Amino acid sequence: MNLPTCLALMTLLIVGLPSDKPHWEAFFKADWLGIVGLAIGLSSLTFVLEEGQRERWFESSMIVSLTCVSVFGILLIAASQMTAKKLIVRLSLMRNPNYASVS
Secondary structure, X not given: OHHHHHHHHHHHHHHHOOOOOOOHHHHHOOOHHHHHHHHHHHHHHHHHHHHOOOOOHHHOHHHHHHHHHHHHHHHHHXXXXXXXXXXXXXXXXXXXXXXXXXX
């Protein structure tokens, strides 16, 4: 069921999007610290919040470990906010009251 839809969408993308050369320099200069921190922090936090009640929260060593991993990922995001030139997540936008109220 998904295969015909996927093939149709891929065809439309190939035909409809203009071809562009890859920008490898931008790829290598990306905020990898922020990307890794975001992936580690949010994925482990999601697991902790979904499975915490089933595992009896902090009685489970797995939940405690993943909470520590989540904090480490969030600290990586914080470190990237101070060091990266092009941020993956611009937390400075939260200083804008209009943007912060919508978020």
